[in-house]
Amino acid sequence: MRTALLLLLGLGVARDGSAHEFWIQPSQFWLAPKGALSLTLQVGDGAERQRSPIPLHRITRFDAVGPDGATIDVRASLAATAKRGVMLNTPGTYVLTLETDNHAYSRQSSERFNTYLEMAGLTPALEHRMRTHQTHVDGFERYSRAAKSILLVGPPGLQSQAHVTRPLGLPLEIVPILSPYADPRPASFPVRILYDGRTLPGALVKLIDLEQDLAPVNMRRSDSMGVATFAMPKSGTWLVSVVWTQPLMNSSEADYATIFASLTFGFAPASTFPQRLPMAATARDTRAVFQ
Numbered sequence: 001m002r003t004a005l006l007l008l009l010g011l012g013v014a015r016d017g018s019a020h021e022f023w024i025q026p027s028q029f030w031l032a033p034k035g036a037l038s039l040t041l042q043v044g045d046g047a048e049r050q051r052s053p054i055p056l057h058r059i060t061r062f063d064a065v066g067p068d069g070a071t072i073d074v075r076a077s078l079a080a081t082a083k084r085g086v087m088l089n090t091p092g093t094y095v096l097t098l099e100t101d102n103h104a105y106s107r108q109s110s111e112r113f114n115t116y117l118e119m120a121g122l123t124p125a126l127e128h129r130m131r132t133h134q135t136h137v138d139g140f141e142r143y144s145r146a147a148k149s150i151l152l153v154g155p156p157g158l159q160s161q162a163h164v165t166r167p168l169g170l171p172l173e174i175v176p177i178l179s180p181y182a183d184p185r186p187a188s189f190p191v192r193i194l195y196d197g198r199t200l201p202g203a204l205v206k207l208i209d210l211e212q213d214l215a216p217v218n219m220r221r222s223d224s225m226g227v228a229t230f231a232m233p234k235s236g237t238w239l240v241s242v243v244w245t246q247p248l249m250n251s252s253e254a255d256y257a258t259i260f261a262s263l264t265f266g267f268a269p270a271s272t273f274p275q276r277l278p279m280a281a282t283a284r285d286t287r288a289v290f291q
Helices: 074-079 110-119 123-131
Strands: 004-008 021-026 036-045 048-051 059-065 071-073 085-088 092-100 104-108 139-153 172-176 188-195 204-209 216-221 227-231 237-247 256-266 286-289
Touching (some): 021 139, 021 237, 021 256, 071 074, 110 123, 110 139, 123 237, 172 237, 172 256, 188 237, 188 256
Parallel strands (some): 004 036, 004 286, 139 256
Antiparallel strands (some): 021 036, 059 092, 104 139, 172 188, 204 237
């Protein structure tokens, strides 16, 4: 059985810094072994979304961790001149992880920058501008992206979900405490926010319905343990996002270093996989092709 995954990178000229949400968008999150799946990198705010124009050279990491714990280097396949297959040998859950460099810059008027800090919940940065009497100064930031997506090949079963709930080393990371693909499905969806590997309290975490106009369904501040908890969605496709920034002291290149992080997941109709996958299921030859 083979599953073809096609990754399409945008070749547009628009800057993805003009919009703040950035995520990995599979055409479907629960994939039958014989199905075909395409992946795009999306960027947007509100009703406006588009394929991200980010060039391949800015993607420093793109890999997939499978249910057996093995890591597949997706970026190497993207960089290959010839189309190559990436083997997803084991049915179960896969976590895609993408990271960009921090060589992108955004400059906004003081009013727009202050509003953006407030809307993104970046209270420490806004307080820093007030404390240093910089609220009238244009905002100039250097930024990067960190994105994750959780996919399921085959029906839900008893495979390990440990790789879904452990940190994967991103500079700003959304780590599910409970997997949305656990069987039975949990009633709540708690996530832990990590910044440079440490728990991050006070970050504004948003749960966004990707089938609507990117309007947050719910927002939570991470607690002292870096945890924000949402009700587990029953259906649909979802984005969790968070932003964090730090002032750059005595830097000529920018005033702030910002990271935008996201996590996407979604559910298939109940009729898609009528039978649970047994624990001792035979591994299928599932191939992922990226281009």
